[in-house]
Amino acid sequence: MFRKSIEQMAPxxxxxxxxxGQRLIKLNTNENPYPPSPRVKAAIVKAAGPLLRLYPPxxxxxxxxxxxxxxxxxxxxxxxxxxxxxxxxxxxRAVLARGDKxxxxxxxxxxxxxxxxxxxxxxAAVPLGPGFAQPLAALLAERAALTIVCNxxxxxxxxxxxxxxxDLARGLDGRLLAIDEAYVDFxxxxxxxxxxxxxxxxxxxxxxxSFSLAGMRVGLCFxxxxxxxxxxxxxxxxxxxxxxxSAGAAALADIGWMRHNVDRIKRIRAMSEKRLRQMGFEVxxxxxxxxxxxxxxxxxxxxxxxxxxxxxxxxxFPQSVFYDSLRISIGTxxxxxxxxxxxxxxxxxxxxxxxxGATGKDERPSRARTIxxxxxxxxxxxxQVPPRPVPGQ
Numbered sequence: 001m002f003r004k005s006i007e008q009m010a011p012x013x014x015x016x017x018x019x020x021g022q023r024l025i026k027l028n029t030n031e032n033p034y035p036p037s038p039r040v041k042a043a044i045v046k047a048a049g050p051l052l053r054l055y056p057p058x059x060x061x062x063x064x065x066x067x068x069x070x071x072x073x074x075x076x077x078x079x080x081x082x083x084x085x086x087x088x089x090x091x092x093r094a095v096l097a098r099g100d101k102x103x104x105x106x107x108x109x110x111x112x113x114x115x116x117x118x119x120x121x122x123x124a125a126v127p128l129g130p131g132f133a134q135p136l137a138a139l140l141a142e143r144a145a146l147t148i149v150c151n152x153x154x155x156x157x158x159x160x161x162x163x164x165x166x167d168l169a170r171g172l173d174g175r176l177l178a179i180d181e182a183y184v185d186f187x188x189x190x191x192x193x194x195x196x197x198x199x200x201x202x203x204x205x206x207x208x209x210s211f212s213l214a215g216m217r218v219g220l221c222f223x224x225x226x227x228x229x230x231x232x233x234x235x236x237x238x239x240x241x242x243x244x245x246s247a248g249a250a251a252l253a254d255i256g257w258m259r260h261n262v263d264r265i266k267r268i269r270a271m272s273e274k275r276l277r278q279m280g281f282e283v284x285x286x287x288x289x290x291x292x293x294x295x296x297x298x299x300x301x302x303x304x305x306x307x308x309x310x311x312x313x314x315x316x317f318p319q320s321v322f323y324d325s326l327r328i329s330i331g332t333x334x335x336x337x338x339x340x341x342x343x344x345x346x347x348x349x350x351x352x353x354x355x356x357g358a359t360g361k362d363e364r365p366s367r368a369r370t371i372x373x374x375x376x377x378x379x380x381x382x383x384q385v386p387p388r389p390v391p392g393q
Contacts, residue, residue, distance in 0.1 A: 005117065005118075005120050006118070009114070009117040009118070010113075010114075010117075011114065012110060012111050012113075012114040013110075014029070015028040015029035015313070015315055016028060016313055017029075018313075023311065024311050024312065024313055025311060025312045025313065025331065025335050025338055025339065026313050026329075026331075027312060027313060027314050027328050027329040027330075027331050027335065027339060028313040028314050028315045028327075028329060029214075029315070029329065030154075030183070030208075030209055030288070030289055030290050030329045031208065031209070031212075031214045031329065032208075032209060032210065032211070032212035032214070032261060032265070032289070033265075033329075033330070033331045033332045033335060034212060034261040034264065034265075034332075035212055036211060036212040036213055036247070036251055036257075037250065037251055037254035037257035037258070038257075039250040039251075039253060039254045039257075040213070040247045040250045040251050040254075042250070043246040043247055043249065043250035044243050044246060044247050044250075046246065047242045047243050047245075047246035047247075048243060051242060052242060055237075055238045056238050056240060056241055056242040056245055057245070058237060058238055059079075059080070060080035060239075060240045060245045060248075061245075062245050062246065062249045063080050063218070063220075063240070063244075063245045063248040063249045063252075064078045064079075064080055065249075066248070066249040066252040066253060067080075067220055067252060069252075070252050070255060071192060071222070073192070073195070073196075073222055076225045076228065077195060077196075077222055077223060077224060077225060077228060078220060078221070078222055078228070079220070079221040079223070079228050079231055079232065079235070080218070080219070080220055080221075080239075080240055080245070080248070081218075081219040081220070081221060081235075081239060081240070082217045082218075082219070082236075082239050082240055082244070083206060083207075083208060083217040083218065083219045084180065084182055084204045084205065084206040084208075084219035084220075084221075085111060085219070086217075086219065086236075086239060087204050087219050087220075087221045087231075088111065088112070088115060088178075088180070088204065089115055090221075090231050090234050090235055091146070091176075091178055091202065091221075091231065092115040092116065092118070092119050092121070092146070093119065093234045094230050094231055094233065094234045095145055095146045095176060096116070096119040096121040096145060096146060097119070097121075098119065098120040098121070099120065099121070099122060100119070100121050100122065100145045100146075101121065101122045101123075101124055101142065101143075101144040101145055101146075102116050102121050102122070102123055102124070102144055102145065102146045102147075102148065103123075103124040103125075103126060103139050103142040103144035103146070103147045103148070104123075104124075104125065104126070104139070104147070104148040104149070104150070105125075105126055105127070105128050105134055105135055105139070105149070105150070105153060106125035106126060106127050106128070106321075107128070107155065107156070107317070107320050107321055107322055108148075108150045108153055108154065109150050109154050109180065109182075112148060112150075124139075124142040124144055126138040126139050126142065128153070128156070128158070131158070131284070132153070132156040132157075132158040132284050133158060133160075134149055134151065134153060134158065134159075134160040134164070136149070136160060136164055136165070136167070136168045139168065140168055140171045140172065143172075143175065144175065145175060145176070146175070146176050146178065147168070147172060147175065147176070147177050147178070148177075148178045148179075148180060149165065149168070149177070149178070149179050149180065150180040150182070151165070151179055151180065151181060151184065151187075151191065152183045152184065152186070152187050152286070152287040152288040154182075154183070154288065154290070154327075155290070155292055155315070155317065155322060155325070155327040156284050156286070156292045156322075157183075157284065157285070157286030157287050157288040157290060157291065157292060158284065158285075158286075158287070159187050159188070159189070159287040161189065162189055162190070162191045162193070162194065165177075165179060165191045165194060166191075166194055166197075166198070169194060169198045169200060169201050170198070172200060174199075174200050175200060176200050176202065176227075177198075177200055177201050177202070178202045178203075178204060179191045179194070179201065179202065179203045179204070180204045181203055181204060181205050182204070182205070182206040182208070182209060183209055183210075183287070183288035183289060183290075184205070185209065185210035185258070185259075185262050186209070186210065186262055186265065186266060186269075186287060186288050186289045187287035187288070188287065190203075191203055192222060195222045195223055195224065196224075199224045199226065199227070200227075201223065202221060202222070202223040202227060203221070203222040203223070204219065204220070204221055204222075205219060205220045205221075205222070206218075206219050207219065207220075207248055207251060209288075209289055210258050210261070210262050210289070211248075211251045211258050212251075212258075212261065213247060213248065213251060216243070216244045216247045216248070217240075217244060218240065218244050218247065218248040218251075265289050265330045268330050268331075268332070268333060268336060269286060269289070269291065269330050271336075272291060272328075272330065272336050273285070273286065273291055275340060276291065276293045276328075279340075279343070279344065279347060280295070280347065280351045280354075281293040281294060281295060281347075282294040282295070282296065289329060289330045290327055290328060290329045290330060291327070291328050291330070292322065292325050292326075292327055292328075293325060293326045293327075293328060294322070294324055294325040295324055295325075295347070295350055295351070295354060296324055297324055297354075298324050298350050298353070298354065299318075299323050299324060300316050300323065300324055300325055300326050301316055301318055301323075302346075303316075303326065303343070303346045303347060303350065304316035304326060306342075306346040307339070307342055307343065307346065310342040311342075312338065312339055312342055314326045314327065314328050314329075314339075315327040315328075315329075
């Protein structure tokens with residue numbers, strides 16, 4: 001009853017969501033630990049009135065207008081989506097036919113794999129460079145119909161500079177470049193000005209992280225009008241509810257509330273990175289609202305399970321080069337203290353094994369060849385060898 005490619009593909013697997021009544025510290029899906037602006041609740045209550053019987057505005061006018069005012073981008077260059085995930089899905093549908101090539105780093109946001117499989121597109125998965133740097137030159141060399149840069153990247157939090165992304169946009173010679181800035185409000189810079197200068201650049205933003213609206217599903221796409229016009233052709237007729245539109249507009253109108261929460265998270269991030277390093281983890285500097293804690297060569301599945309038994313959720317990626325890592329969302333100070341208290345006894349035997357010269361079991365994922373190449377560039381700098389390019393798969 002279904003396409004063969006759909007029956008054979010692996011679905012995207014989101015992080016665990018607690019069931020009603022479960023009391024868990026949730027540090028696994030990069031949500032904001034602080035509530036949204038009080039103006040958001042007021043806007044939702046106001047929107048939940050008689051007009052709910054009517055369809056919402058198809059272009060989410062209130063939200064788009066608020067974004068245009070805040071970011072200084074004409075409303076004709078803004079498209080609202082049901083989270084940035086829907087905007088990504090629209091982009092894949094509009095650009096990629098069967099056999100077309102899409103290029104992005106490995107590892108990165110795993111939803112890209114799912115969307116590519118749905119379109120039966122060819123994937124050029126390019127390993128990250130030394131120090132988890134975005135492999136922009138290698139991505140350019142792929143000459144893909146669609147190139148995606150998750151910036152800051154997940155799950156490692158590394159950031160490419162706007163000038164580097166501008167060089168990539170120019171070099172792609174009209175091919176589309178999508179810059180996924182879901183975490184950019186936690187970073188030191190962003191690439192939004194590029195959409196005014198380059199007709200092939202798309203910037204995606206999410207309200208789930210910095211604006212504390214993961215439960216509302218709101219996202220924005222910025223691009224020049226010809227790009228927006230094509231994406232509109234594959235958009236659901238009424239893709240945002242009236243409540244989501246009002247909530248997103250209210251969040252943008254109270255930008256100071258968001259920035260205050262972001263500053264708090266950045267301070268907690270800095271302290272938490274330092275503490276994890278003191279415990280013996282390798283922690284690359286993060287420009288997002290999460291950290292990657294690694295013990296190279298040691299599978300972190302047991303540690304993640306141990307934290308789960310203690311009521312703390314973190315993210316572990318068993319079928320990834322980061323099988324030896326935990327991705328930890330930034331929580332409140334109390335939540336982070338609880339994490340460290342639970343983590344120390346769990347990590348002690350792992351560090352003892354490492355001190356004795358042993359390594360954990362290396363569980364290779366199904367994409368073994370690509371993963372091995374990616375793993376090569378994740379060794380310490382002293383062991384670096386130039387990575388080989390990865391062909392489209």
